[in-house]
Amino acid sequence: MELYGSDNTVTNNIVTGNYYGIYVYYSDNNTITGNTINNNSDNGIHMRTATNNQISENTLNANDQGIHLSLSSNNNTLINNTINDSSDVGFYILSSINNTVAENTLYNNSAYGMYIVSSSHYNTLSNNNINGGDTAGINMDSSTYNTLSGNEVNGDSYGIRLIAAMNSTLTNNNATSDSGTGIYLSYSSNSTLTSNNASDNSGTGIYLSGSVNCVLTDNIVRDNGFYGINMQTDSNNNTLTYNTVSNNSNYGLRLQDSDYCTLADNIVSNNSQSGILLFMSNHNELTNNTVFENTNSGIHLSNSANCTLLDNQVNNSDEYNTGYRYLYLGTSPDNVVTSLLVNDGMAELGFTSNSSYSSIGWASELEYPHPTGKTGINGNYWITTPINMDAEFFYNDTDMNSTTEADIELYVKPLSSSEWNEVAGSSLDTDNNSVSATLTMSGYYALVVSDGSSSGDDDDSPGDSSSGSSTTRSSSSSSSRTSVSPGQDSSIVTSTVTSVKRIISGSEIDYEFSGSDTPVLGVSFDAKDDEGLVVAKVEVLSEAPSGVSQHSSKAYQMMSINVGSEGTISSGNADNIQIRFKVSKGWIEQNNIDITTIRMTRYHDDQWNDLPTYQESEDGEYIYLYAETPGFSIFGVVGDEITASSDQVPASASITEEVAEPVAEKETKDTPGFTALAGVVFVSLVVLTRKNKNLRER
Template identity: 40%
Template sequence: MDRSHSSRLKCLLVLIFVLSLLTIATHPAAAAIITVDDGGDQNHTAIQDAITAASAGDTIRVYPGTYNENVEVNKQLNITSTDGAAVTNVTAVSSSDSVFFVTADDVTINGFNVSGATSVYNSGIFLSSSSNNTLTNNTASSNYRGIYLDISSNNTLTGNTASSNYRGIYLDISSNNTLTGNTASNNTDDGIYIYSSNNNTLTGNTVSDNSDEGIYLSTSSNNTLTGNMVSDNTDNGIYIYSSIFLPSSSNDNTLTSNTVSNNTDNGIYLSGSSNNTLISNTMSNNTYNFGVVGDNMLEMLNDINTSNTVDSKPIYYVVNNSDITIDSSTNAGVVYCINCQNISIEDLTLSNNVNGIFLYNSTDSNITNNTVSSNYECISLDSSSNNTLTSNTMSNSSDDGIDLDYSSNNMLTSNTMLNNSDDGIDLGFSSNNNTLTSNTVSNNSDDGIDLDSSSNNTLTNNTASDNSDNGIYLKDSSNNNTLTSNTALDNGDYGIYLSDSNNNFIYNNLFNNSDNINVDGTNTGNVWNTTKTSGTSIAGGSYLGGNYWLTPTGTGFSQVNDTDVDGDAICDETYSIASGHVDYLPLIAPDTTTPASSGESSSGSRASVGQSNTPSNVASTDSAIKKVLAGDNVEYDLSGGEGPVLGISFDANSYEGNVVTNVQVLKQMPDDVEDDPSDGQPYQVVSLTVGSEGTISNENADNILIRFKVSREWINENNIDPSTIRMTRYHEDAWNDLPTNQVGEDDEFLHFTAQTTGFSVFKIIGDELVEVSEPVEEPESEPVEEETPEAPAEEDTGLPGFTAGIGIAVLGLAGFMYRRTKQ
């Protein structure tokens, strides 16, 4: 019994011992804390030694000091400095390896200053195929990359500083990472570069003074950027430089409440990226605050509302809309219209963006009276047709003033392009069937008007002057264009340059350049004159023919070969321009000694100033173009212009094709027009042309009416009788009053029509009111009977009643004095 009990007790004790051993074996050991001090006062003097000794889950505390080593982290560890990055330095002993190279997951690196990994592709902290790591309060400087994540996801970077590296923070095929409150500055390339990485969140980071982009997303989608400060970054020469740059299929990103300022190139720039959302971002003082470019519709479809601002003005990024007006009341800072119809953009001042106005796949819109300056390109149309650009001023762009790509059937009228760094007007990539009329293109650093692979365009009455290269350049199969009545003056290379362009019709143009023309490549079928046709030429003669060839030194063909036996202002010799290029009817100036014919002043020059009027005498210009068909009632609407002329209408009796009307308000009477100061009080002097002289007159049109307005202020200030207001025309060396009727009025103006038989110089005049005094009736008085003594005949004064009048006056005076005495 006792022996049996003892045996059982021994078995129980053995069982308890075994269970105890199993329990100890299966319970994890508590995480250890391992210390490192380069002075030898702790467990280890090197971080790598501590890692080797550590187990997964341990904490390594590193005391202040300088540790010269390349650290490989292949275990789940918490590596933390005790006193922060300012006094805890880890410097790569080998510059060809990263300072911290992490391949494990769930690693924390906190509070180190890492430097010295300067070889290409090495980093201060390198996460390689590593996830769920935490990098906090580290400083990475003087490395090729400050912090680099390669195929690493779900990591958190907070409060780190990456400065003076080649690239600051770089995410490469790394997704679902969170970057908060980091600083990336003074790096040679980008501050933060996110490549082929999705679903990352960047919040409250400061990115400044980097030599390339601030934040650069490439082929990266569904990222969220919120409240980041991005400033003072410069360009790096890649495409178009920017501070937030989304190229090559970076889609569905959201940018909210970022502040982007003082960057050398762009503020926020999207290229080839779609479905991005921008909300409440502020862009200011960047060279170009905002821009979007794309090669197709999908790449232009972004959600960008007016809460985004450029230099405190809202961005208008209009997508799939129609029938709206964006004018000065909106205070728009930049306008993009994507797949829109019938948009009016008018009276805006737009500057410092990639494009001031950009239309993509948009039609039937009007861009009027805008001032667009200091953009990369001022106004751009891409894949857009049937739009009208009128009276806009574009200057000081870094590229073109107006740029049309793949855009046809647009009308550009009375625009001014000055001091742009490339072309004034550029028609490229099959921009066909456009009409350019009365535009001024001057002082641009490349060509005035450049047609590149663009055909069937019409250029009329444009002036291209003082451009660094060519006045007009047709190249790369720009065929079947018509150039007439243009002026190319004082351009640096050539007045006109043809390169591999065929079948163009070039006549009645004025060229006055040191070198007027160059023909390069294969150019066939170009025609340099029309048939001799009655009409005022650009040289002032009575016939249209070829072109007017001048040079500033007086050596132009039209100046040297000026023999004109028949007096038709066409050279008697043909001008062989180049092989296969002949102007058979080159123009010369008309003989000013011959008597003036109808339509000319006695000086032999045109009475109708129009295109030949000196620019210094033109206060404003308004133009419009209409196709004139026989039997049509043609109406030109000029009511949107600055001058007094509201419109011109007539019933056409013949086909004239596209005809441009041009209204110039003149500062004073032209030198070749004699004024008549006795002919009423002048309101304004205007020059009106409809086509060339004689295109529209009473010989081929009926009911030619000019609608005009006169301000009430002028009427009141000059005491004008409204019934005398009329229009008078200078024709055949005399002023002739036109039948004029008042047809309406508003709060500011009286409206009139005047009937004319043709077009030249006109005055609007009126006469002062004449006050007519009513005769004053004298009161009747009772006759006073007085006896008049007979006077001797010789004393008769010849003034009957004179004495009686004196008597009455004396009596009246006595009565008056008596009443004064009584008072």
């Protein structure tokens, strides 16, 4: 069947046993729908220089190629067709632009499911289901500015393969269960991969070769038979953020011969080799990545120089830790490591690497106890061959008085010795919460204080964010111990705490921050969706971010609280979202705050929104509360000053929900004024009970 004119409709035909099933040549604005096209020796539907055609709901079986577009067959729509058992290609697009290929089903096509080649630009491939191509499910070659979204591609050799396909956009595709690589980019620069799932493939999840200036964000890459994400052969200037890379059978995230890349806010876990490997890759930045439970090393640099590692958290359980390392540097000089958090964030280390081989690990205090008369602050570091390594060991001074802090020392137990000794030339900086030293020997390093040192809190107020006063942790620009969320001004972030949880539908999630130096004690919710491993982060802010107004009430603390990337957790996919926090009674008294007005407030939709806030308990120093929130963003803890007309409850007074009733004594002539006194007690109890009720209902 041949079409040469325009505005034709071809419907409900059975076309079989020809060279071409339907041939459309220089023919426009046709509708071809509902046809069955089988066993033709060349193409089921062949379109040449044909534009603005609608090809839909056709079934094409056992042709050489199912549907073929060539030589400026532009602006066509191909939707909801079924193509199977082609001896070559299901869809073939040659030198044709602006076509929409959507909601088609392709299976068991011999070579390729879809093949887009030779300057086929600006095409959109969306929501197609492709299975069983020997070479690739979707293959793009020498074609640019194409968009692939929502496609299900599985059971092929390559799921999605791009060769010289620059400026491509891949979003929400599932490239899974392929016998080779899930998503493959070769010399396909300036491409963007967002929210794709490249998992359960026999080879690598996502592979880049010779591709520069690409952005990979929020992709899930797990359970692959080789690497999770692999970039090599001058794949420079790429940015990888918020990706989850886990349970892969080799390295989780690997760079080889790839420079000036940025790896930030990724979760890399449970991979069978190192979590992150940089091999012969220089000038890269690794920031705020969470790397845990990987075999071999958490982060591994080999022959890689001039990299920056900032605020990365590395942790391994004992099951993975024996004989392995959190950080390994092999012939990798001049790398700046700032705020390396290890052992669930318990300890923090910074240094600049030299050309020697160095390993950073963690050792149990039970296995390697500290010297007699000394108590460890945050456990033992295991450091090998740190030849003249300038290092900083950080500590948390929360609940530590000045006497204890002044007593902090750095000790080392050489690997070849059982004796602990103070590290010569070490220097304590209480403003920066660190001890600096030049390390010259392999061994176990620990920050210690003398036994019997008391601890307390010299200042129980974390500061008034509206006045910009600082917290107990240093917020000077010289300190780099805070990690910063994308878009957040680092100069106003005074401290950070993170926690990682696997979010499974139907589970109760509780991020615990009670050991941190932030007012936030925890974040909890009931998950309704599977989200995988998700990082929760609390950033304490010294002032309001740009564009955020000050709250009209007195501010106790301002914070940024996020669980995953924006929108990962909200009232749409979680119930009972709560933030637990504490407020210092010292701040309440110093600022004459009406305790019943203390609440958490959230900045959303360009305004402050007070959240329902409830008191849980109190002790001598703090009151403990929780707030209910529909989502995460910028938060403040605020309160109002006592006025002449307010019924004030002092911070020192108990406002617990149960108020013990006094033991009544019968009034007699020997107890004058008892009735009046009982009335005063009764009124006081009523005021306290009402105050607490108001707080619960806020």
